[in-house]
Amino acid sequence: MNKEQIIENLKTIVQPYSEETSALAHIDENTDFINDLKINSANLVDIILDIEEKFNIEIDNDSMAKMLNVKATTEIIAAKLEARAGQ
Amino acid sequence: MDKRVVITGLGVCAPNGTTLAEFSDAIKKGISGISHQPDLEALNFSCQIAGKPELSEERISQYFTPLELRNLNSSGIVYGVIAGLDAWKDAGLTIENNDEPDWDSGTIFGAGTSGIDKFRWAINKIDDLEIRKLGSSVVIQTMASGVSAFISGKLGLGNQVSTNSSACATGAESILLAYERIKTGQATKMLAGSTSDSGPYIWGGFDAMKVCTFKHNHEPKKGSRPMSETASGFVPGSGAGALVLESLESALARKAKIYGEVLGGNINSGGQRGLGTMTAPNPIAVQRCIKAALQNAGIQAAEIDVINGHLTATTKDALEIENWKDALQLPAERFPYINSLKGMIGHCIAASGSIECVASILELAEGFIFPNINCEDLSAEIKALIPEKSIPKTLIQQPINILAKASFGFGDINACVIFKKYTHE
Numbered sequence: 001m002n003k004e005q006i007i008e009n010l011k012t013i014v015q016p017y018s019e020e021t022s023a024l025a026h027i028d029e030n031t032d033f034i035n036d037l038k039i040n041s042a043n044l045v046d047i048i049l050d051i052e053e054k055f056n057i058e059i060d061n062d063s064m065a066k067m068l069n070v071k072a073t074t075e076i077i078a079a080k081l082e083a084r085a086g087q
Numbered sequence: 088m089d090k091r092v093v094i095t096g097l098g099v100c101a102p103n104g105t106t107l108a109e110f111s112d113a114i115k116k117g118i119s120g121i122s123h124q125p126d127l128e129a130l131n132f133s134c135q136i137a138g139k140p141e142l143s144e145e146r147i148s149q150y151f152t153p154l155e156l157r158n159l160n161s162s163g164i165v166y167g168v169i170a171g172l173d174a175w176k177d178a179g180l181t182i183e184n185n186d187e188p189d190w191d192s193g194t195i196f197g198a199g200t201s202g203i204d205k206f207r208w209a210i211n212k213i214d215d216l217e218i219r220k221l222g223s224s225v226v227i228q229t230m231a232s233g234v235s236a237f238i239s240g241k242l243g244l245g246n247q248v249s250t251n252s253s254a255c256a257t258g259a260e261s262i263l264l265a266y267e268r269i270k271t272g273q274a275t276k277m278l279a280g281s282t283s284d285s286g287p288y289i290w291g292g293f294d295a296m297k298v299c300t301f302k303h304n305h306e307p308k309k310g311s312r313p314m315s316e317t318a319s320g321f322v323p324g325s326g327a328g329a330l331v332l333e334s335l336e337s338a339l340a341r342k343a344k345i346y347g348e349v350l351g352g353n354i355n356s357g358g359q360r361g362l363g364t365m366t367a368p369n370p371i372a373v374q375r376c377i378k379a380a381l382q383n384a385g386i387q388a389a390e391i392d393v394i395n396g397h398l399t400a401t402t403k404d405a406l407e408i409e410n411w412k413d414a415l416q417l418p419a420e421r422f423p424y425i426n427s428l429k430g431m432i433g434h435c436i437a438a439s440g441s442i443e444c445v446a447s448i449l450e451l452a453e454g455f456i457f458p459n460i461n462c463e464d465l466s467a468e469i470k471a472l473i474p475e476k477s478i479p480k481t482l483i484q485q486p487i488n489i490l491a492k493a494s495f496g497f498g499d500i501n502a503c504v505i506f507k508k509y510t511h512e
Contacts, residue, residue, distance in 0.1 A: 016153060016154050016157065017154060042223040043154075043223055045222055045223050046158075046222045046223050046224070049219075049220060049222050
């Protein structure tokens with residue numbers, strides 16, 4: 001799965017957590033979950049759970065703490081997918 | 088100076104009606120909301136009937152965002168939010184998305200426990216070593232104050248936001264706590280109410296204590312029998328009731344519809360001393376509570392037109408009547424009308440007091456006394472205490488001026504509220 005595909009999936013995942021329709025429509029690598037999408041920080045753990053389910057990966061606590069924006073999140077998902085493929 | 092406190096909005100989510108209009112019609116007609124519960128039967132409950140509000144997904148979705156609905160598994164929060172928001176709208180108040188909260192409005196919305204189904208789900212996840220799968224929705228739905236937190240967020244309340252808990256006295260207590268807050272000038276409007284979850288995990292403990300009836304599984308609507316000779320335990324119920332309490336001056340200033348006035352009341356405990364125990368009321372405390380409520384409200388016993396009793400359909404019903412009789416000290420033939428809503432909706436536990444208060448306020452505002460159902464075979468013990476005419480079995484349409492509502496709960500606790508019809512001076 002390439003970066004664009006990951007972002008596209010991510011967009012579907014975060015959509016229910018944000019009411020910022022314009023920021024959602026223009027989601028890209030630079031989008032920040034809290035500042036741009038105004039997602040309640042308590043919901044970040046729910047987004048991680050949705051990501052785990054969608055991509056069939058497991059995200060450790062250290063990675064989780066970094067997943068505050070699309071860029072970091074995409075990189076972590078890509079790395080986990082790669083690690084899984086290599087197993 | 089103390090503020091006068093009036094009721095300007097009502098909302099209800101009861102087993103026999105989930106809108107005010109539906110509920111008002113049901114209580115006048117004596118319609119039972121008790122039904123057979125397949126899940127209780129499957130789980131080998133002794134009592135397989137219960138009262139549960141019927142809500143469509145469409146109705147629920149009018150009160151919660153899609154995100155809130157995603158992992159919502161707390162029936163008590165659903166009932167409480169529906170009753171609470173309906174009461175707010177009924178009071179002619181709008182739900183605005185202002186940046187600033189409404190500093191003068193708050194809520195005391197009681198509960199016995201919150202989100203018991205959600206709690207069970209979370210416990211199972213934890214025991215299955217899946218703690219990380221809990222997500223963010225467990226705490227907000229299982230904290231006791233979940234219901235007041237949800238309501239407050241929706242209404243933008245900026246005054247006291249709290250959940251009281253005092254077993255079956257919770258609903259009546261919430262009204263008195265809210266009343267005090269307005270009376271003393273600390274708030275202008277308070278949403279008072281209480282809620283109670285549905286389902287086997289909330290009702291199971293009562294079933295095991297053998298305080299619920301097991302004799303009417305084949306005839307649910309006849310199962311809840313307050314004051315009947317054949318009363319054999321209560322039928323568990325669930326739901327929520329909500330009342331907007333407001334200072335009279337605020338209600339008049341905004342030309343609000345006024346349903347009635349809270350004249351006062353009393354809350355006390357028997358201390359589990361004398362005849363009082365964890366589960367049985369100390370009669371001296373019950374009588375003191377009633378007498379103190381009258382005194383606090385500044386009325387005489389003879390002025391009471393109707394009593395809305397606690398009357399759960401256990402063997403304690405006669406003791407309750409005796410307590411009222413001893414507290415009021417009226418000649419038997421002057422005993423007020425007395426009714427119990429539990430015949431129609433069962434015992435809605437923490438929500439019972441508030442749902443029953445909504446019924447009481449409707450009686451005052453519209454001038455009727457709802458019928459007692461399932462007591463065609465009136466208890467002989469009760470008949471020896473008060474005349475049968477005090478226990479109406481059919482709807483009475485007549486203006487009433489003062490109504491006394493009491494609720495009693497485990498822990499030997501009592502609450503009594505005195506309501507008065509509001510005459511538009």
